[in-house]
Amino acid sequence: MDTITALFYVFSAVLLGAAFRVITARSTVHSALFLILAFFNASCIWMLLKAEFLAITLVLVYIGAVMVLFLFVVMMLDINSDEGASAIREGFWKHLPLAGLVGALIALEMAAVLMGGFRLTEAAPLSEAAVKLGNTKLLGIAIYTQYLYPLQIAAVLLLVAIIAAIALTLRKRKDSRSQDASEQVKVTKAQRLRIIKMQPTVEQAATPAADNTQGGA
Incomplete structure (x- = not known):
């Protein structure tokens, strides 16, 4: 066994262990960190297969951008460590057989599609x-x-x-205000303008004060 084969088995074992811990870890943050570890080992396997572009893309895009976004989303969620985790994983073992069957079916379909790529003798140089x-x-x-x-x-x-x-994830906030363009177009003058008839107000002239001196006389 040469060095490349030994490294391939080591990276594959770590990749499978990290992938298993992604779905079995009790903490969502730990699941995201194990997924980062799985992506890193997958990029190492691609480096062994001389697919440098795919390996660098996996590190830059998935580990550098997507998983950071996942961590921000997980940390922003208000989940209690006891009740929230049990509510998220409720019914996990109940749906495990169906999920395993779907996973096996997807693996067989991928093997049927990719099988031609492993036949190196038929590939043209x-x-x-x-x-x-x-x-x-x-x-x-x-x-x-x-x-x-x-x-x-x-x-x-x-x-x-x-x-x-x-x-x-879209939630309508109660305190948000928005305008409907269609409603604004269909509005009429009667809905916007109201004419009110009001009686005119006339200011009365102030009466001069009585002369106290004349009244005394």
Whole structure:
């Protein structure tokens, strides 16, 4: 067994252990930290497979941006350590068989799709010009030519997920004020202007004070 194979087994073991702790840790913060560890080991495995661009992308995008966002969201949630954790994990073991069945089905589907990529004997050798292009450029050419349709499907799924997340977390505040443009357009003059007839007010002239001296005489 060479060094690369030994490192592959070490990173794979740590990756599986971290992934298991993601779903079994009692603290949500600990789950997020174990997920960061899983992503880091996955990037190390990609480095062993000479996929440097994917490894750096996983570290920069998922560990550097997405997981930091996850930690902020988890820390902003007002969850009690006892009641909140039990409420979140309520029914976990009840739905575990169905979740395991769905996970196994997804793994079989991914194996059926990716099985052709592991058949190295059937793969055509790369030309010298393709080798000089580099890993990143070859990946971009393959994504936007051969896998353009799956890329568009993935983009649509991500858009739907973003819209669903916004719709689920959107809460209407009671103290917020907003304007409805359609209601403003449909308004009439009678609704905005009201004419009131009022009696005119006339100031009365002040009566001069009586002369006390003349009254005394």
